[in-house]
Structure formats: structure tokens, C-alpha cells
Amino acid sequence: MKGIDSIKLVAFFDRAMNLHSSILFYEKSKYLVRKIEDKPINLIIMRGGFLLISFKNVTKKFGDFIAVNNLTVDFKSGETVVLIGPSGCGKTTTLRMINRLIEPTGGSIYVNDVDTSKIDPVELRRNMGYVIQQIGLFPHMSIAQNVGLVPYLKDWDASKRKERVEELLEFVGMSPSKFYDRYPNELSGGQQQRIGVARALAADPEIILMDEPFGALDPITRATLQDELLQMQDKLGKTIIFVTHDMDEALKLADKIAIMKDGEVLQFDSPEYILRNPANEFVEDFIGKDRLLKRPEYINVKDIMIKNPVSIRPERTLTQALEKMRLHKVDSLMVIDESGNFIGLATSNDVLENFGNGKTVSEIISTEFTHVTEGANVSQVLSIMAQEQVGYIPVLDDNNNLSGLITRSSLVNVLGRS
Amino acid sequence: MELLNYVLNNPDNIIRLLIEHLQITGTAIITAIVIGVPLGIIITRYKRLANPILAIANIFQTIPSIAFFGILIPFMGIGKKTAILVLFLYALLPIVKNTFTGINEVSPSMIDAGRGMGMTNFQILRMVELPQSLAVIMAGVRIATVINIGTTTIAAYIGAGGLGELIFIGIQLYRNEMILAGAIPAALLAVLADKLLGYVEFKLTPKGLKNKK
Numbered sequence: 101m102k103g104i105d106s107i108k109l110v111a112f113f114d115r116a117m118n119l120h121s122s123i124l125f126y127e128k129s130k131y132l133v134r135k136i137e138d139k140p141i142n143l144i145i146m147r148g149g150f151l152l153i154s155f156k157n158v159t160k161k162f163g164d165f166i167a168v169n170n171l172t173v174d175f176k177s178g179e180t181v182v183l184i185g186p187s188g189c190g191k192t193t194t195l196r197m198i199n200r201l202i203e204p205t206g207g208s209i210y211v212n213d214v215d216t217s218k219i220d221p222v223e224l225r226r227n228m229g230y231v232i233q234q235i236g237l238f239p240h241m242s243i244a245q246n247v248g249l250v251p252y253l254k255d256w257d258a259s260k261r262k263e264r265v266e267e268l269l270e271f272v273g274m275s276p277s278k279f280y281d282r283y284p285n286e287l288s289g290g291q292q293q294r295i296g297v298a299r300a301l302a303a304d305p306e307i308i309l310m311d312e313p314f315g316a317l318d319p320i321t322r323a324t325l326q327d328e329l330l331q332m333q334d335k336l337g338k339t340i341i342f343v344t345h346d347m348d349e350a351l352k353l354a355d356k357i358a359i360m361k362d363g364e365v366l367q368f369d370s371p372e373y374i375l376r377n378p379a380n381e382f383v384e385d386f387i388g389k390d391r392l393l394k395r396p397e398y399i400n401v402k403d404i405m406i407k408n409p410v411s412i413r414p415e416r417t418l419t420q421a422l423e424k425m426r427l428h429k430v431d432s433l434m435v436i437d438e439s440g441n442f443i444g445l446a447t448s449n450d451v452l453e454n455f456g457n458g459k460t461v462s463e464i465i466s467t468e469f470t471h472v473t474e475g476a477n478v479s480q481v482l483s484i485m486a487q488e489q490v491g492y493i494p495v496l497d498d499n500n501n502l503s504g505l506i507t508r509s510s511l512v513n514v515l516g517r518s
Numbered sequence: 519m520e521l522l523n524y525v526l527n528n529p530d531n532i533i534r535l536l537i538e539h540l541q542i543t544g545t546a547i548i549t550a551i552v553i554g555v556p557l558g559i560i561i562t563r564y565k566r567l568a569n570p571i572l573a574i575a576n577i578f579q580t581i582p583s584i585a586f587f588g589i590l591i592p593f594m595g596i597g598k599k600t601a602i603l604v605l606f607l608y609a610l611l612p613i614v615k616n617t618f619t620g621i622n623e624v625s626p627s628m629i630d631a632g633r634g635m636g637m638t639n640f641q642i643l644r645m646v647e648l649p650q651s652l653a654v655i656m657a658g659v660r661i662a663t664v665i666n667i668g669t670t671t672i673a674a675y676i677g678a679g680g681l682g683e684l685i686f687i688g689i690q691l692y693r694n695e696m697i698l699a700g701a702i703p704a705a706l707l708a709v710l711a712d713k714l715l716g717y718v719e720f721k722l723t724p725k726g727l728k729n730k731k
Contacts, residue, residue, distance in 0.1 A: 201634055226636030236631045240649040240724030250635050283726030299635075309634075 152177040152339050153198060153307065158207035160193050160363075167193040169363035170207070175356075177306070180333055180340040182350040185360035185386070191343045194360070195309050198341060199225045211307070226250055229300030229308035229338075233315050236296045237284040243269070243295055244280045250303040268298040273328070290321035297329070301336075310342045314349065326352055347387055351375075359383050372398060397479035401472055404514045405495045405504030411436045414443055414462035418451050421461050425451070434494055435465045440501040442494055445469050471496050474503055478514070481506050520695040528699070532684070536703055539680035542598060542673060543666045546605030550662060554610050555655060558617025559643065568618060575611035583608070583669050587676045601678030605669055609662035616658025620651025653723045660715040667708040671700070681707075 153175040160168040168190040175181045183191035196202040197209060200221040209216045216224060237246050245252075247268055248261045256264070266276040272294040284292055293313060300308050314322040326349060333340065344350055350357050351371045358368040359379075367379035375391065375398045378384040391398075411434040412421055421433055425448055432447040444465035454464045470484055471494045481493055485508070495504040525532060561568040581589070586604045594600040624647050632646045648655075674682025684700025687693075720728075 199634060201630070222636050222638055224636075225634055230631070230634035232627060232631055232634065236627065238628065238631070238646060238650075239726045241726065253636055253641065285726055 152212060153341070154210040154213075155194075156208050156210065158194075158197065158204045158209060160190070160197060160202060161205045166363050168197070168204070171363070171365060172207075173358065173365055173368055175339065175341060177339050178337045179355040180342060180353055181356045181358060182342045182344060182354035183358050183360060184344055184347065184350045187345065188362075189360040190363040191345075191358075191360050192311055193363075195311055195341055195343050198307070198309055199228045199230060201225075226254055226303065227305050227307075229302075229305045231293075231296045231300045231308065231310040231313040233312040237292055237299070239284050241283075242280070243274075243282050243284070243287075246284065246295060247298045247302055249299060254303055264302060268301055271301070271332075272298045274298075288321075289317050290325060293317060293325060294328070297325075297332070301338075305338070307339045307341070310340060312343055312345070315344070315346070322349070329353060347391065351391070359386060361386075396482055397477045399478040399514060400474075401476045401478065401481060401495055401506060402474040402504070404478065404510060405506050406510055407504050409434050409494070409502070409505035411502065412446065412461055413437065414460065414465065416461045418455050418459060418461065418464070421446055421451050422448075422455070432492070433461075434502055434505065435461055436502050442471070442496055442500060442502040443467070445494070469494065472506070473497070478511065481511070485511075521698050524693075524695040524699050532681075532699055532703065535679065535681050535683055535700070536707070539667070539670055539682075539704065539707065542601055542605065542678055542680050543663065543670045546602050546666055546670075547609050547659065547663050549602075549606050550609035550613050551659060553606075554613035554658075555617050557610075558614045558655075559621060561614070561618050562621045572611075572615060572618065575607075575614050578607040579611040583672050584675070587673070591676065596676040596678075598678045600676060601670070601673035605666050605673065608669060609666055612658040612661040612665075613655070614658075616661075617651070617655050620654030620658075621647045623654070624650045649724050650727070653719055653727070656715065656719040656722055660712060660719060663715060664708050664712050667704065667711055671704050 155171045155173045158168060158171045159166070167188075171190075171194065183194055185191050193202055197204050198211075198216070200216060203217075211224075238249075241249070244262070244265050248256075248265045251261045251264055266280070269276040269279055274291060274294060279287075279291075279295075284295070287295065296313065300310075314325050317325065329340075330353065342350075342353060354371050356368060357371050357374055358365045359374065360366065361382060367374055367383050374383065375387060378387060410424060410428045410430050412424055414435050414437060424433060425431065432445050435443045435446055437443060443462075444467040446461050446465050450464045450466065470488050470490065472481055472484065474495055474497055476495075484493060485491070492505055492507040494502055495506060497503040557571065561571050578586075583604065586607075587600065590600050590604060594603065628646055628650065629642060632642045637645060670678070670680050671682035671685060674680050674686050681700040681704040685697050685704075688696030688698075688700060
């Protein structure tokens with residue numbers, strides 16, 4: 101964690117210093133990082149804090165065709181933003197306008213408050229990582245040459261370049277001794293795209309643009325690379341703009357998703373929010389109505405809990421408790437007081453063990469229980485159940501009142517439906 | 519036997535003509551490369567020029583060599599200069615066309631990757647397009663060279679010199695050994711040039727592009 105914070109801190113300092121100058125990007129000084137790493141500075145707040153890329157009324161026309169229509173949107177620093185939509189929706193155009201591979205017809209794009217149209221496009225591109233679909237690697241260059249390309253263009257000296265290339269190969273999990281002098285056609289598709297990602301990271305850019313980078317890979321390799329990207333993002337905290345047409349990929353990778361159609365952003369929000377509150381019917385159709393149920397982390401406990409679990413007052417006798425269990429065919433009872441406060445559980449084992457010695461329910465309840473709040477999601481519930489080896493979890497509201505119960509069978513019902 | 523005698527009696531002459539032959543072909547080819555490759559590159563940038571220029575080069579190629587010499591003699595007289603000009607024009611088409619095709623066939627995603635990495639236009643040409651089309655360009659040079667070695671033989675007819683001289687004189691004098699002393703080296707030269715340039719082509723092909731199925 102310390103590593104990320106220091107990098108972010110450097111970025112912060114540099115940005116603060118350069119905000120009003122024409123110098124747009126920072127070159128991370130290793131010296132500075134090391135100096136900061138010695139001190140435990142908590143800068144978690146940095147993540148997602150900064151406005152980095154800002155579209156202001158951006159329009160792009162190809163002849164009469166409006167690819168991007170009056171787009172105004174801000175991408176924050178350290179976030180992975182996924183642009184998604186049907187083909188022709190303008191997502192790739194939007195991406196390519198960021199590094200000026202496509203020039204907007206109208207409007208401006210700012211990076212750290214600097215209008216990109218005022219920056220030399222070559223310089224701009226050398227300071228942004230770019231990963232393209234399929235064979236973005238140069239087949240006539242060795243792996244080392246491919247990865248070290250941007251440093252070469254930026255005139256780094258050879259030894260520094262070599263060091264960086266080896267570091268990056270290591271980082272993407274490809275042994276430098278084995279791959280340094282190999283050529284792209286000797287690698288598998290997954291390995292090639294790993295090199296593509298390493299190449300984009302070479303000059304340590306703050307922004308990385310990815311245009312359907314995993315689109316041509318088989319599903320298993322794709323999933324692996326997505327996981328690796330997430331891990332990488334945890335370590336580096338780059339600002340990634342990622343174009344895809346695969347909703348699962350978007351949900352997996354995105355901090356924010358921008359759903360586009362006909363050159364406009366229909367909805368721009370966190371995946372969770374979009375899944376819960378699709379802006380309109382198109383978005384709903386596009387995400388797919390069944391997706392909400394497929395993904396346990398988007399199912400609210402409140403929506404699937406048993407609303408009126410069998411409960412009992414603490415002052416009742418064990419006989420009454422046992423009778424209630426029989427009647428409702430359950431093996432444990434929720435114990436609540438008059439005002440509905442949850443006190444604990446009475447299981448059939450506890451009841452039977454103490455049966456006949458005249459105790460009341462209050463004396464045998466187990467108060468060591470795990471509960472969840474109404475806002476919890478099914479994914480959390482599943483992991484609690486697995487960890488604690490319990491078959492049911494009470495759901496409490498904000499006032500500690502019992503509002504429901506989640507049981508294994510209620511989960512199976514919900515998850516099985518999708 | 520007569521051939522062997524002739525060769526042994528006139529080694530200087532044969533070698534002189536061989537060198538002359540190479541000079542004529544070489545000058546024409548090198549000029550054609552120097553002019554043709556940039557021309558080929560230019561027409562990939564200005565696509566409107568591509569068709570007219572390739573059409574003109576194509577016409578040069580279509581004219582029979584003897585006729586071509588004939589057309590130019592009234593203006594340039596006979597001799598080496600005329601021969602080299604014709605040979606140069608012949609070599610132009612394969613070189614321009616292959617340069618144009620080679621660069622055009624570089625996948626747009628490669629150019630896009632290069633541009634996206636922050637290459638300048640010249641860097642894209644030097645680091646992406648030329649390396650990837652080098653083999654195709656070299657194939658054009660190879661074809662042009664082999665054709666030109668053959669056509670240079672005919673150029674002896676207009677007094678350009680080269681191995682063709684032995685063949686033409688031999689025909690006039692009914693001396694087979696003389697004909698063969700010109701024809702065999704000329705043929706060998708063409709075959710050798712082809713092999714040599716094939717090797718160069720292979721060597722120039724970047725390692726990562728070799729052995730691709």
C-alpha cells in the first residue's frame with residue numbers, strides 16, 4: 101500500500117506544481133519516491149480524487165455521421181473508466197480523441213486542466229499508454245524493443261531502457277531472461293497482450309488508453325488478463341480508459357462505466373449504481389435484465405431475506421420454544437424483545453439440552469452471532485456463511501431491530517433462479 | 519574445345535565486358551532504387567498520384583526493349599547513356615510498385631500502434647513501414663536486376679558494351695564459341711544475381727517476420 105501512496109503523492113506534488121505551467125505530465129523521480137517511502141504517509145484520499153481528463157462539449161463528425169455528440173464528461177485520476185456500447189456508439193472515437201489520434205470537430209478535451217489541442221500530439225501520445233486490440237506489437241521488433249519503444253522515442257539512454265524493460269517484463273510475469281530477445285510471433289496471444297500492456301506502462305504514464313485489448317483472446321486467457329489488470333491497477337493506480345463491448349468485462353474491471361449510444365453517454369456511474377438504477381430502457385437492455393441476479397454482489401440482502409422469521413420473546417419457556425419450532429418446522433428461533441430488538445438465537449440443540457430444568461429462553465440464547473445489515477449484499481453473506489460455518493444469518497436494521505433472516509435455502513432459491 | 523580456347527585466349531576481354539555489363543546494370547538499378555523507392559513511398563502518401571505514376575511505369579515496362587532503344591536513339595544517340603536510361607526506366611516499375619505495395623500492405627493497426635505510441639510520421643516510416651515492407655521492396659529490386667541483366671545484353675546492339683557485344687559479334691562472324699563466351703557468363707550472372715539478392719532479401723527480413731506460416 102505504501103508504494104501506491106508514494107506514487108500518488110509524487111503525482112500530487114507534480115500536478116500541484118505544474119497546474120498552471122505548460123508541463124503536463126510528471127516523470128516520477130525514483131529518488132523522491134524512495135524518500136517518501138521511508139515515511140508512512142497515508143494518502144488513500146488521493147485515489148479517485150483528481151480531475152484528470154475532462155471532455156467539454158466535444159463533438160466529432162465524420163462527414164454527416166455524428167460519431168460523438170456534444171460530450172461533456174470528467175474522468176478522475178486513478179479510476180478505471182470503461183466505455184461501452186454497441187458498435188458505432190462512439191466509444192472508440194471518444195478514446196482516440198484523448199490522445200488526438202482523432203481530432204474533435206468541436207469542443208475541447210482537457211488533461212489536468214490543459215487543453216490537449218495546445219499540446220504537440222506526438223508529445224501527448226508519448227505520455228499516455230496505448231494498448232490496442234490484437235496485434236498491437238511490432239512483429240519485426242524483439243520483445244525488448246517493443247516494450248522499450250516509448251522510452252526509445254523519448255531518448256532514454258540504453259542502460260536505463262534495458263533496466264526498465266526487464267523490470268516491466270518481470271512485472272507482467274514474463275521472465276526477462278527468457279523473453280527479452282524473443283519475437284512477438286513466438287508468443288501466445290495472451291503473452292503478446294501482456295507485452296502490449298507492459299509496453300503501455302514503459303514510460304510510466306499516468307493515463308493508459310485501452311481499446312478492446314482483450315477482445316481477440318479466448319475466454320480463459322481473457323479472464324486471466326483481466327485479473328492481472330486488476331492486480332496491476334491495485335499496485336499502480338493508473339487512470340485507465342478502457343473500451344469494450346463486453347458487459348461482463350466492464351463490470352469486472354470498471355470503477356465507472358460510461359454507457360454510450362449514438363455518440364452520447366446515456367449513463368456514467370459506478371457499475372453497481374448502473375446495475376441498480378439503469379437510466380433508461382436501453383441501458384437496462386444493454387446490461388441485460390438477468391445480470392443483476394447473476395452477480396451476488398448486486399443482490400441486496402433486503403430483497404431476498406425472509407421477512408418475518410420465526411421469533412420468540414426471551415421470557416418464554418423452553419417448551420413454548422420447542423412447540424414453536426415444531427409448528428414452523430425450523431431448528432432455531434430469533435429472540436427479540438418487545439420493541440423488536442434482536443437479542444440472540446435459540447437453537448434446537450440448546451433448547452433440548454436444557455429442556456426440563458425450568459429455564460426460560462433468555463437463559464439459553466446464544467448471543468455470539470454474526471449479523472448483517474439490510475444494505476449488505478449476497479456476496480458478503482455467502483462469504484460470512486463460508487467463513488463462520490453458519491447456515492443462517494439474521495438481518496438487522498439500523499436500530500438493531502430484526503428485519504429478516506437469510507438462510508441457505510433462501511440463497512439457493514435466488515441464485516438458482518438466474 | 520573452341521569455347522575453352524577462346525576463353526583462354528581472351529580472358530581480359532571477357533572480364534572487361536563482364537565488368538562493363540555489371541556497371542551498366544548496376545548504374546541503372548542503383549538509380550532506379552534511389553529514385554524508385556522514394557517515389558513509391560511518396561505515392562503511398564499521395565494516393566491520387568499512385569495510379570498515374572504506376573501506369574506510366576507500366577507503359578515503360580511494356581515497350582519491347584529494342585523498340586525502346588529505337589525510340590530514344592534519335593534523341594540521345596547510341597551508346598551507354600541511352601542504354602542506362604532505358605534500363606533505368608525498366609527497373610522503375612518493379613521497384614516503385616513493390617515499394618508502394620509493400621508499404622500499403624503494412625496493417626493499419628501497426629501504423630495506429632506506432633502513432634499511438636507517439637511516433638512522428640518519419641519514425642513510422644523508418645521504424646514500422648520500411649522494416650515491414652523491406653522484403654517486398656527487395657523482391658522488386660531482385661526482379662528488376664534479373665530483367666536488367668538480360669536487357670543489358672541487348673543494349674550491346676546499340677553500342678553500350680557489355681557481354682552482349684560478344685554475342686552480337688559472334689553472330690555476325692558465325693563464331694559459336696564467341697556467342698557462348700558472352701551468353702554463358704550473362705546467364706550465370708543473372709542466376710547468381712538472383713540467388714545473391716534472394717539471400718540479401720532473406721537477411722534483410724527482420725527476424726520476427728521470418729518463418730511465418
